[in-house]
Amino acid sequence: MGNRDGNAAFERLADATATAGADAFVHVGDRFDDDLRYLTRFGGPDRDYAFVHADGRSTLCAPRLFAEQAEREFPGSVVSASESSASSAAERALEVLGDRLTSPLEDACVLALPSMPAGATRTVADSVDEVVLEPIDLGRAHKTSAERDRHAFVQRAAQRGMARAEAVLAAATPETAGDAEDAEEARLDELRWDGDLLTTERLRREVNATLAKSGVRDAENTVIGVGTTCADLHFTGEDRIGPGETVLLDLSPRGPQGYYADLTRTFVVGDVGEWERRAYDAVGEAQDAAFDALRGGAGTRAADVHEAATRTLAEYGFESGDVDVGMYHGTGHGVGVSLHEAPSLSSEDPLEAGHVVTVEPGVYDPDRGGVRLEDLIVVTADGYENLTAYPCEIEPNPTRTETISDLSN
């Protein structure tokens, strides 16, 4: 499986190298470099390692202490590199390159990605004739069925996390703050849960523990906004949650082999106000319209999906684009070993079978709150498959955990 995935990318590398008129491809990075992870399947350490593709062969230069892990994970040959500074990842790559190439190293033209560190690039450039920096389509947007399964696994875990949040919100009770003089007024802005005030941080910890129990990690991506902070798209503070406020949870955990989920739901505890109801209805309809646009599957112009969503929002009086109130982000993006990757649902290009994308319309008012609903789908030849099976209801349902109990990993 890993092998097959790896080889598909290796073939694209070989093509890109030939097209660029280069003799080899070199990349240097660490575990946080998603292209390198995609190419090598190596979870790697937080120090630089190198990848070389030359003469039809792919080689990973792994730090010495991680060579065993590299052997397990990398579908190619592994060269163990010293961890001493005397031999950097780039220098190790040059040694491998020297072994692989039939012509002298100093005559070589090397293709590399613009994301390669400038220092490593300079080291390589100093020993070869030329380094050509060029973005390369590694085929990451096209998911294999094995990759689709990894997304499905982590999306199920995300749904378990969401169910935990929903259960906590459903069990939270409006309560008088201790220091409030007017009890009725205090009820309007405080929720208690499990003996204490409910905050976004307490909710986040419950969600993240559930993700961990499901075998995935929150990856610093458990975004929870409440009321006005919902408009701040990646808010991860510690705010009290009150009744009547929108609570927006955007969960993007990372699962085995580095594949991400992406799931957003919005709730309101207690009475739902007019703006919140209208926003929720609008976003729900906009998501339905986006799904309708996706019915054609492969070949659908990506921007048609975004435009279907924004058209529907407009019918509800919500503007889109570079606005302060309304929808000021795209309707969706590709997801893979990066949380954000190609394709964008704002693109003029047609969607293709195997694209894994989010469908996430939202509307925000910095003075009121925000609503977003997000599913993760796979584009197929004649439609799409939704990897998400989580209901959209604004009022938290206390029995949600049981109803989605089949989502176990």
Add this chain to the structure above:
Amino acid sequence: MGNRDGNAAFERLADATATAGADAFVHVGDRFDDDLRYLTRFGGPDRDYAFVHADGRSTLCAPRLFAEQAEREFPGSVVSASESSASSAAERALEVLGDRLTSPLEDACVLALPSMPAGATRTVADSVDEVVLEPIDLGRAHKTSAERDRHAFVQRAAQRGMARAEAVLAAATPETAGDAEDAEEARLDELRWDGDLLTTERLRREVNATLAKSGVRDAENTVIGVGTTCADLHFTGEDRIGPGETVLLDLSPRGPQGYYADLTRTFVVGDVGEWERRAYDAVGEAQDAAFDALRGGAGTRAADVHEAATRTLAEYGFESGDVDVGMYHGTGHGVGVSLHEAPSLSSEDPLEAGHVVTVEPGVYDPDRGGVRLEDLIVVTADGYENLTAYPCEIEPNPTRTETISDLSN
């Protein structure tokens, strides 16, 4: 707090820029770039953003959708950048640079880190006179008291995770595998817990859920080896745990503002064999010897700590260095917003007050198992402070969770 930390690094940047004869410093990266996180305190998104230091002013060019977050977190001025590809982070940095510099942009010499992406570096280089790539000591090794507190917070969380693992191991029972013909023999290689076979992955999920409840994330760093895989330093597989085998847990979660913990303990469930006992005693004594060497505090030659540990291991018959059996890694490394950073305990340089380092001797035999014990300490003027308060006992203690219950976050 954030402001003070930020400014200290900014002063070092100003000095480095002057020393290099440069007019400004520019860096481009994303949330996975620890130097950028240290400089900006910005948790940031998974797309490139830029930092510019020129004319005594620090500016963060944040992607548009993240400008609010940047304003909250960055102790300097924030410029919101378009997310369109027409204006890359490097191009936005050039615009800021043009505003800040009194002389023409094309005459400017810009200092940059070797970790800056080659593509962004080329974009800057195309518009200025020269880009000087040079490592810069940002002062990351010297922790402020605020940073020390962040390490203490996440180390407490790591200890709660360890206590959970120890409780699970203590509750695990040797049991006959269903298909074993010889019940006595089967008892030797299986442990059951909570109704199923105990695996490293089940144990990892318990640990990670506890970390999450404590407000930190496992950061893909919950390494659990069992028996022979303990020798594979960063093993994160799914193996059955058996009685008599070393179970090595290395927990390095990441806490608020990106600071890491680092904690390793090793356990054996059931009878402890002769090799395991000797290895455990040796490593415990080696760690004590390392602590003794640290008693002098600031001014201690770092390698003295490593040599104290390896000398003790040698007394137990364990070799060190480039060996297959024994200790084949250093005794410790600095920890900060990177899990591995300066200083190394193999360095000839003296330790300085405020250094946060691991003390982690270990011995391994690829055919038997491995033992490592690791604490996280802060070097002080006249000694060291151990941020770790977790006992070292090879047999898992069922009451550990209660005895360390004061470690709450």
